[in-house]
Amino acid sequence: MELVVKVANSCNLNCTYCYMYNLGNDDYKTRPVVMTNTVFQKLVERIREFIDDNPEEKVKLVFHGGEPLLLGARRLGEMVTSLRAEFGRKISLAVQTNGTICNDEIIKVFSAGDVAFGVSLDGDKRTHDTTRVDKHGKGSWEKIEKNLEHFARHRDVNGLRFHSVIVVANPSIDIYEMFSLCDRYNLSGLSILMPDTTIDYRHDHYTFSDAELSDWLIDAMSHWMENYRKIRIPLFNAIFSKLFGGGSQSESIGCSRVPAVIIESSGEITPHDVLRISAPAPEKKLFVTENPLSDIWTNDVYKIANSGEENLSDECTRCPVKSICGGGFLAHRFSDDNGFDNPSVWCSVLQSLIGYATGRVISLGSSGAVAECSQS
Numbered sequence: 001m002e003l004v005v006k007v008a009n010s011c012n013l014n015c016t017y018c019y020m021y022n023l024g025n026d027d028y029k030t031r032p033v034v035m036t037n038t039v040f041q042k043l044v045e046r047i048r049e050f051i052d053d054n055p056e057e058k059v060k061l062v063f064h065g066g067e068p069l070l071l072g073a074r075r076l077g078e079m080v081t082s083l084r085a086e087f088g089r090k091i092s093l094a095v096q097t098n099g100t101i102c103n104d105e106i107i108k109v110f111s112a113g114d115v116a117f118g119v120s121l122d123g124d125k126r127t128h129d130t131t132r133v134d135k136h137g138k139g140s141w142e143k144i145e146k147n148l149e150h151f152a153r154h155r156d157v158n159g160l161r162f163h164s165v166i167v168v169a170n171p172s173i174d175i176y177e178m179f180s181l182c183d184r185y186n187l188s189g190l191s192i193l194m195p196d197t198t199i200d201y202r203h204d205h206y207t208f209s210d211a212e213l214s215d216w217l218i219d220a221m222s223h224w225m226e227n228y229r230k231i232r233i234p235l236f237n238a239i240f241s242k243l244f245g246g247g248s249q250s251e252s253i254g255c256s257r258v259p260a261v262i263i264e265s266s267g268e269i270t271p272h273d274v275l276r277i278s279a280p281a282p283e284k285k286l287f288v289t290e291n292p293l294s295d296i297w298t299n300d301v302y303k304i305a306n307s308g309e310e311n312l313s314d315e316c317t318r319c320p321v322k323s324i325c326g327g328g329f330l331a332h333r334f335s336d337d338n339g340f341d342n343p344s345v346w347c348s349v350l351q352s353l354i355g356y357a358t359g360r361v362i363s364l365g366s367s368g369a370v371a372e373c374s375q376s
């Protein structure tokens with residue numbers, strides 16, 4: 001189980017595509033700005049209970065938000081110390097930050113606590129400053145670029161586990177610049193996420209065409225295959241892994257499970273929060289103060305998200321690349337008329353990308369290069 005814990009419910013940025021603030025979901029307004037210590041300690045008890053009841057399940061906890069670093073070094077330090085004291089290395093810890101906050105005290109907390117440190121950005125300065133803006137519309141690249149250097153230095157000197165960045169796929173991004181950035185900061189992971197939207201709102205949210213997005217992803221995949229195979233890109237690794245009959249570590253590919261469970265700052269337990277741009281709120285809410293974590297397994301959306309091929313649309317069921325694509329990410333299949341009973345809003349893009357990867361496998365055979373691409 002992956003627990004995405006919203007320790008801070010506010011953010012110092014206002015990204016144009018943010019599913020929390022700009023895709024029509026206002027739930028965050030009803031929740032506490034930060035998670036209280038009482039709720040956090042109850043969560044620790046619930047994790048203990050879950051591990052005792054499900055010893056075979058791996059647990060990963062991701063400090064998330066809003067912007068989790070807004071919580072400050074002292075509170076974050078108390079949380080990390082509490083988790084390590086209770087579970088030792090039995091659970092893995094990570095934090096996903098927008099990279100705008102950098103102080104030595106916070107970095108020490110994550111270095112000492114062996115917390116993987118991921119930064120979200122949007123590539124080159126021009127695109128990043130268009131999408132990842134502050135509340136006044138000012139781009140955040142300058143600040144983040146300086147901080148990336150700082151994070152990399154802390155990794156090399158103090159062991160901060162800063163190895164990857166996340167970017168939302170966007171044809172405006174100079175993908176070559178993204179790979180150069182990985183070189184510059186010696187990163188081994190680059191997560192490329194399919195843009196979040198639903199079938200009804202795709203054209204409100206994104207102005208680029210499917211063909212432009214396909215070309216961009218194919219260009220990225222080609223450049224990666226030629227020069228950067230050692231960098232882990234879960235979306236690409238998953239496609240090659242599926243082509244070779246393996247599994248998928250990407251929620252956008254191959255009907256993979258969506259094991260992420262969100263713990264809101266209020267202690268509410270919900271399925272992956274991107275699904276909230278699509279699915280209606282459940283009738284019965286779950287809270288760590290009242291419910292075991294495993295109660296999420298009874299949530300209707302969580303069940304659909306983890307039901308594999310069972311809930312694919314007829315079109316996906318008949319699709320020749322179904323076994324690789326798996327219908328894409330669940331939220332991207334939603335429409336007001338049919339619920340999740342549709343192909344992905346990115347169907348043609350996924351078909352093009354999978355077609356390209358298939359062609360490369362056919363031309364390269366099962367050479368070492370292709371085997372490297374399929375390692376997830």
Ligand code: SF4
Pocket residue numbers: 315316317319320321322325326327328343344346347348350351
């Ligand atoms: S490519 Fe389209 S039709 Fe085929 S499985 Fe994926 S979303 Fe469904």
